[in-house]
Amino acid sequence: MSYKKIEQYEEKITSHLVENYRETLTLLGENPDREGLKKTPHRVAKAMQYLTQGYHMDPKAILESAKFKESFSEMVLVKDIELYSLCEHHLLPFFGKAHVAYIPNGYIVGLSKIARVVDCFSRRLQVQERLTHQILDAIQDVLHPLGVAVVIEAQHLCMMMRGVQKQNSVTTTSAFSGQFEDERTRSEFIRLISADLMHR
Ligand SMILES: Nc1nc2c(ncn2[C@@H]2O[C@H](COP(=O)(O)OP(=O)(O)OP(=O)(O)O)[C@@H](O)[C@H]2O)c(=O)[nH]1
Ligand SMILES: [Zn+2]
Numbered sequence: 001m002s003y004k005k006i007e008q009y010e011e012k013i014t015s016h017l018v019e020n021y022r023e024t025l026t027l028l029g030e031n032p033d034r035e036g037l038k039k040t041p042h043r044v045a046k047a048m049q050y051l052t053q054g055y056h057m058d059p060k061a062i063l064e065s066a067k068f069k070e071s072f073s074e075m076v077l078v079k080d081i082e083l084y085s086l087c088e089h090h091l092l093p094f095f096g097k098a099h100v101a102y103i104p105n106g107y108i109v110g111l112s113k114i115a116r117v118v119d120c121f122s123r124r125l126q127v128q129e130r131l132t133h134q135i136l137d138a139i140q141d142v143l144h145p146l147g148v149a150v151v152i153e154a155q156h157l158c159m160m161m162r163g164v165q166k167q168n169s170v171t172t173t174s175a176f177s178g179q180f181e182d183e184r185t186r187s188e189f190i191r192l193i194s195a196d197l198m199h200r
Helices: 003-027 040-051 059-064 111-122 128-143 183-194
Strands: 067-069 076-087 093-103 107-109 147-156 171-176
Touching: 003 040, 059 111, 059 128, 076 111, 076 128, 076 147, 076 183, 093 111, 093 128, 093 183, 107 111, 107 128, 111 128, 128 147, 128 171, 147 183
Parallel strands: none
Antiparallel strands: 067 107, 076 093, 093 147, 147 171
């Protein structure tokens, strides 16, 4: 599809979303024509398209774009990558941090690309477990490293604002491959993500 055609297609989707959000406001008992709400359907449509833009991103292309041959073979850890996602059950946000490590096997990757892969999968409708595995699989498939580890700690607004209403619960999910399945390597990773090294 040409750039122009993609733009036209996206505008069409936006205008359908706007119509839907106008109707939603009415169904919720609001008047979508009152001053403060006039532009709201358009704003929400744009916001939701932004928050789900990950569907149009290719995580493998992101990683391939900065993959470098290198013989370094110690653990590389990018921790505290903030993430914002939407739970697929309620379309409410969940947010927190991802910690991602890999052990290179001939190739390293630009560090920012790891954070971009986290964004690429976060900006979709998700469950935290699948998000964790998708990040691991993308890195595994492109870099073929000796191992990958992903830990995500997140709070879910669907558990805080509604439903069970627990304000302080944090959900931790993890996925490990290769050398991280070994107890010693995994413990080293856990020690590093738990340590406040920057502030010593
Ligand atoms: N495993 C998993 N569950 C999630 C995630 N995000 C939300 N949930 C849960 O999805 C479940 C959906 O359960 P349902 O019983 O169908 O929905 P519900 O009636 O709205 O549930 P309550 O939240 O308990 O009121 C809830 O238990 C949510 O807490 C996630 O990332 N992973
Ligand atoms: Zn939810």
